[in-house]
Amino acid sequence: MDLMSAKYAVFGQPIAHSKSPQIHEAFAAQRSQALKYERIAPNENEFESAVEAFFAEGGQGANVTLPFKERAYAMCKVRTERAEQAQAVNTLWMENGQLHGDNTDGAGLLADMIRNLNWKLINKRILVVGAGGAVRGILGCLLTAGAQEVVITNRTFERAEELAQQFNIRAVALDALAEETPFNIIINGTSASLAGESLALPLGILADSAYCYDMMYGEEPTPFMQWAQTQGAEVSDGLGMLVQQAAESFYRWHGWRPATVALLKDMRDASTETLS
Ligand code: NDP
Numbered sequence: 696m697d698l699m700s701a702k703y704a705v706f707g708q709p710i711a712h713s714k715s716p717q718i719h720e721a722f723a724a725q726r727s728q729a730l731k732y733e734r735i736a737p738n739e740n741e742f743e744s745a746v747e748a749f750f751a752e753g754g755q756g757a758n759v760t761l762p763f764k765e766r767a768y769a770m771c772k773v774r775t776e777r778a779e780q781a782q783a784v785n786t787l788w789m790e791n792g793q794l795h796g797d798n799t800d801g802a803g804l805l806a807d808m809i810r811n812l813n814w815k816l817i818n819k820r821i822l823v824v825g826a827g828g829a830v831r832g833i834l835g836c837l838l839t840a841g842a843q844e845v846v847i848t849n850r851t852f853e854r855a856e857e858l859a860q861q862f863n864i865r866a867v868a869l870d871a872l873a874e875e876t877p878f879n880i881i882i883n884g885t886s887a888s889l890a891g892e893s894l895a896l897p898l899g900i901l902a903d904s905a906y907c908y909d910m911m912y913g914e915e916p917t918p919f920m921q922w923a924q925t926q927g928a929e930v931s932d933g934l935g936m937l938v939q940q941a942a943e944s945f946y947r948w949h950g951w952r953p954a955t956v957a958l959l960k961d962m963r964d965a966s967t968e969t970l971s
Contacts, residue, residue: 703732707760710736718941722953742766750789756948757787771796780835783828786944801836803940811935814906817841825884826854834862873897883909888917901926914966
């Protein structure tokens with residue numbers, strides 16, 4: 696396909712901060728090709744018509760982020776199994792005149808933890824904190840990683856219970872976590888870090904040599920990452936997940952897997968330079 700004439704976009708509101716154009720353009724550059732990838736911020740009641748117009752005008756593929764992933768899911772005529780599990784779609788394309796949808800968030804998280812960070816998930820006890828759209832998007836993939844057990848907790852416990860039922864895992868209330876066998880891996884899938892808040896996790900919840908992953912990313916370690924570091928855990932933010940979910944979308948659209956490690960390093964170096 697001639698990427699030069701191809702048109703891609705990310706839909707979200709707000710969207711000005713999105714790194715997706717930078718990431719997809721860098722992926723295309725690996726094949727010495729340019730790609731047009733824009734940010735689109737439709738008004739709340741215009742998401743569906745904006746997506747329809749984008750594809751009617753020759754759009755080849757679109758990413759979708761907050762707050763439109765569930766609405767993108769509802770629009771799709773054909774969905775992948777992982778999109779069905781997540782009930783949310785972050786990757787759209789047209790095929791045989793029908794809108795198709797996938798959810799690449801869970802695959803992105805797994806690729807970052809296993810391939811980039813070299814974390815071992817097999818036989819590990821994993822605690823997932825949060826029960827919003829992001830957690831719904833990752834649980835299906837996470838359950839394929841060979842963990843001994845995946846447990847979910849959330850500030851509003853009923854929401855954790857709902858997801859636990861759907862994915863056939865155990866939900867534990869935050870104030871009952873102290874009685875659990877320590878976890879090898881904790882994944883923060885809440886937006887607490889956005890508000891600069893840490894999580895109300897009990898001391899002793901982490902096993903030795905634990906890993907802690909915050910799906911949020913920013914220029915500084917999040918409060919959750921700082922908490923985990925003081926407990927001796929190895930930590931990561933969610934920038935690698937962002938790059939890897941984009942790589943999965945790119946593969947879906949172009950049938951070609953881009954390299955991610957150098958780009959991720961460049962993005963980290965750039966944010967360090969901004970700080971210094
Ligand atoms: P939602 O609004 O759907 O869900 C928010 C979740 O966070 C809920 O479980 C909510 O709990 C919990 N929460 C919010 N504030 C607090 C707090 N102060 N203390 C404890 N829990 C809190 O958001 P999403 O699920 O869509 O997104 C969650 C995070 O994941 C965001 O930070 C987002 O940036 C990140 N993300 C990262 C991606 C990546 O590629 N790296 C991809 C997708 C998301 P309650 O139910 O009690 O309200």
